[in-house]
Amino acid sequence: IAGITQAPTSQILAAGRRMTLRCTQDMRHNAMYWYRQDLGLGLRLIHYSNTAGTTGKGEVPDGYSVSRANTDDFPLTLASAVPSQTSVYFCASSVSAGGGNEQFFGPGTRLTVL
């Protein structure tokens, strides 16, 4: 059982390019999340999805979009990358959005935008 996977592991991207970070979970979790982690700032929520077919904006959604066509996949797209989007991106999932359900995190994608 893989749990939650992300691809690519790392990427260097030229500013202005489009990039999609992939996230897949095989735990049949309803809720999925995208965070970015920057030094000194901690994890910040970009977008989330409480169930397949629905998405919502987190704390820092600008410049990012997501889709949730099915339960397993939750891709994050940067339409036109900028250097301030250089960060480590973590995808996470939980059984459901409510209560004390722990979030399981993927291994992360280290993105550098030049």
Place this chain on the structure above:
Amino acid sequence: GQNIDQPTEMTATEGAIVQINCTYQTSGFNGLFWYQQHAGEAPTFLSYNVLDGLEEKGRFSSFLSRSKGYSYLLLKELQMKDSASYLCAVSDNDYKLSFGAGTTVTVRA
């Protein structure tokens, strides 16, 4: 808005006890989580508190006081493998997590 504060760094000796404090001011509260994150790795779940009091789980314990907006994570019998960042996260009215910046704990031999 959310405001979650925890110390940036702590150092302790192998076998000792360390207490990591977390204070929060958030719009709504549906529980507080602690996660552990080793350098270069993903965060992993340690504990969840929604009621006041102490939750003990092996060498790790977590405490919550909702009236004071305060929690702590207690690590006992420290081991070298406990060197990591410890993240405090509060679940808001919509069950979304807001994270503190994390506390880096270094365990010395």
